[in-house]
Amino acid sequence: MNTSTQTVLNVKGVGKCYTKFNSVHHRLFSWMGLPVKPAYQYWANKDISFTVGQGEAIAIIGQNGAGKSTLLKMITGTVRPSVGEIAVNGRVSAMLELGLGFNAEFTGRQNAYMAGGLMGLSTAALDQLIPEIEAFAEIGDFFDQALRVYSSGMQARLAFAVATAVRPDILIVDEILSVGDSYFQHRSFERIRQFKEQGTSIILVTHGMGEVRSLCDRVILIDKGNILKQGAPDEVVDFYNAMIALKENERAQIEQSxxxxxxxxxxxxxxxxxxxxxxxxxxxxxxxxxxxxxxxxxxxxxxxxxxxxxxxxxxxxxxxxxxxxxxxxxxxxxxxxxxxxxxxxxxxxxxxxxxxxxxxxxxxxxxxxxxxxxxxxxxxxxxxxxxxxxxxNVDKAVFIGNHWLDTTFEVAVHKHATLHSSTTQ
CATH class of the missing domain: 2.70.50.60 (abc- transporter (atp binding component) like domain)
Incomplete structure (x- = not known):
């Protein structure tokens, strides 16, 4: 990342520990600062540090249970870290869980107003944005029906349309687009690319490695709550693929150059x-x-x-x-x-x-x-x-793209007949 780029997110030594006590009283004593030994402790994340620059796109990858979602929740403020600091410089728009913040009994339109309000948008601003949200979601008459009748793909369309109605400084997407159809995924990632070009920083959690390679500048691999590797997309993605195979055979080794x-x-x-x-x-x-x-x-x-x-x-x-x-x-x-x-x-x-x-x-x-x-x-x-x-290309007609088609243009020209009249004196 270019060091002259403004830093919009700084995660420093962050960790999240979930603690179980033997009784409610022990938990209360712990909150009061008294020394109480917990029955069980689990670190979902530990010693996580990285920065994100303006307009930079990063992917956070790892197997299920690695700690990716917990990390995103700490960045968005829905979960407080046990240790470390997170500094956010700018407006964050996040899609962490399907239907998060929506009411199943409200219509799509009502949920758009409610979710937009939680994002800090005024009613007047939402009045202007709702037509665009409705158009981008492309759910037709369902926009004015209760959310409980929506499919998961329709909920994803509505959530993405609302979250991206106004370009944020930081956009966080956690797997939500994977439930949509390929057409909507294409439109969604095209909007994400446009946001990136306009200066929005992207944090993407996905199992789609093609998306990671095409969109992201950097990849962070998390395993068992820790950063295992971070760097260029090809380096980290290939290492991750090899790591998955490694788990199936302990004698396997990974080499990179x-x-x-x-x-x-x-x-x-x-x-x-x-x-x-x-x-x-x-x-x-x-x-x-x-x-x-x-x-x-x-x-x-x-x-x-x-x-x-x-x-x-x-x-x-x-x-x-x-x-x-x-x-x-x-x-x-x-x-x-x-x-x-x-x-x-x-x-x-x-x-x-x-x-x-x-x-x-x-x-x-x-x-x-x-x-x-x-x-x-x-x-x-x-x-x-x-x-x-x-x-x-030595002897073929000039073309663009990474596929050559063995074909040529055919053209038929039908000229418009013009009638000329003359007058004889």
Whole structure:
């Protein structure tokens, strides 16, 4: 983050401890400052420190129960931290729980007025904003019906429309958009992007790693209430994916490094099977390519070594662009080419022919060696961005985007007939 950017949020040494006492009297004595030993203590968060700059978007990720929601509640002031300080500079708009602050018996319109009032908006201001809120929510006649008849997706639409009716200094979103349909999710994230461009700081909690990669400047990974890692989106997201696999196999290790072109390489797994060599080749050649042409016929060549007994081996490939978005991915589980009963010393060669229907740019290949459909079953080796290559356009018409379509324009012109008359003298 640019250090010259104004800091809008400063979280310093924050922790939240939930304490259980043996009796109500013991709790009362504790409030009075008397030394009482609690029956049980649980730290939902501990020693959390980070800052957020104006216009910066950060994601807070982690598994369920990691402490993400508790942290957001402390930032918004609905929960007081047990230790530490939180300094907020600006107006905060938060969507933490579906229906939070809404009344099930009130209509959508009434709830919009009530929630807007809690946000500090006057009735006069809301009178001006309600038509826009109604239009953005797109729930039709339900806007004037009781909230109790709403689906979860309709509640999410209303909540987001109200929370973003006025651009805040800090916008906090906690998973609420995941219950909406894809159309509304697209519109919502487009509004979030516009807010970010206009200077709003974004704090996003989501399990959608594609959203994290495309929107966020920085990612904070929380595990068991503590910050485990924070940094660039690709670095933290890839580490998180590897960490999930690590939980399934204690012998697995995680290694990370960044190459000279800026691509982050993350490797995890227990090493029972490993990729010996991965290369990109022309269709009828053994000469390895670092640069491919748009439309060129290629093949991916992968050599795998086995270092132990494996009942089932699945080989997977994922193609990503420079922003980390997945272009394509599949594995031999889905194509029914699972290899079984492998022994130490066995070697396998996988070949994947394809046509390079990619736009000019830089791309990477991620490989996975697993036991089942995904690396969550058993991860022998997962290598993010193991192979990086560039694509250039040599002989195709100029186009934009990361996909090339083998097509051309067709045009038919129908000229308007003009009638001319002449007069003979």
């Amino acid at each position: 960044r190459d000279q072109q800026g691509w982050l390489k993350t490797k995890s797994g227990n090493g029972t099977a490993t990729v010996k060599h991965l290369s990109l080749l022309p269709e009828n050649s053994t000469e390895e390519l670092a640069v491919a042409q748009v439309g060129q016929k290629l093949k991916l060549h992968c050599e795998v070594d086995v270092h132990g007994e494996i009942g089932e081996l699945v080989f997977g490939v994922m193609l990503r662009d420079k922003q980390g978005s997945v272009i394509w991915g599949s594995n031999t589980w889905h194509t029914k080419l699972v290899q079984k009963d492998l022994q130490t010393g066995d070697k396998l060669v996988y070949t994947l022919p394809f046509e390079c229907n990619l736009g000019p740019g830089s791309y990477s290949i991620t490989t996975a060696l697993t036991r089942g459909e995904s690396h969550l079953d058993q991860n022998f080796e997962w290598s993010d961005n193991l192979l990086v290559f560039d694509v250039i």
